[in-house]
Amino acid sequence: MAHFLRFHHAFGHSNFKPVSIRYTKPTNAFNLRLRCSSEAPQNAHRLVAQVKEKLKREHSTLPVGKCGRDDEEMILWFLKDRRFSVEETVAKLSKAIKWREDFRVSELTEESIKRVSASGKGYLHKHLDVHGRPVLMVDGSKHFPGEYEVYEDEKLFIFLVEKAISQLPAGKQDILVIIDLRRFQARNADLKFITFVFDVFYNYYPRRLSEVVFVDAPFVFKPFWQLVKPLLKSYASLVSTSSHHIYIYIYIYMDSPALEYNTLICLSISIMSNH
Secondary structure, eight states: OOOEEEEEOSSSSSOOOOOOOOOOOGGSSSOOOOOOOOOOTTHHHHHHHHHHHHHHHHOOOOSSSSSTTOHHHHHHHHHHHHOOHHHHHHHHHHHHHHHHHHHGGGGTGGGGHHHHHHHHHSOOOOOOOOTTOOOOOOOOOOTTSSSSSSSHHHHHHHHHHHHHHHHHOOOOOHHHHEOOOOOOOOOOOOOHHHHHHHHHHHHHHHTEEEEEESSSSTTTTHHHHHHHGGGGGGGGGGOOOTEEEEEOEEEEEEEEEOGGGGGGGOOOOOOEOOO
């Protein structure tokens, strides 16, 4: 089956031309540049025990159990993020656990986000991408600041991230976010919410975000992106790695030219530009 790859120009760059490919084995189609976890040292179990004991001693009021201060899997994940520094891990993880408690993450359900979910602005794609990552889909044109209470938008986002992580296949660790900007207008821009999104990934879900793909970003999005990019900390590299790399938008069609997500195989790669 032949599939067609279309490169859409990003912010005025015109170094790419449409190409077609013969698509056979999706998992070998492209090599993605992913953020890799630090290799666990031989004394990882001892470090986990140290963090666990330090949390118990210094943050005894934090909850225990799943995603609590004695969750060894979560402790190891944050140790990897903090390059196995016990002090840094305790500092970051204690804040994350407290945030989860205050936000009541464990209480989020389909029913609790039903109203805002009906807008269609965000959802988890029913299929994994070709590299086995859960795909969080966002339609930028359906987000209107002030239409819902801020906490409703935040709850929807957190619920979807939690759901995506729960669906990670064995051996996979991060998720892909695809943001459809084809009908994006200035009235859809929400600096406060996009900052919240990346702050949450950075502080409370470290290393869970593999990459972000902006689909067909219009010219009106450019000034908004220039405001947002400095606020994204290390995660800005997941959208644009340097002045010599850009993310391009890739559509692979299943016997149909229609840009519908039920016919879209989610893929993204980074390539060297010539500018």
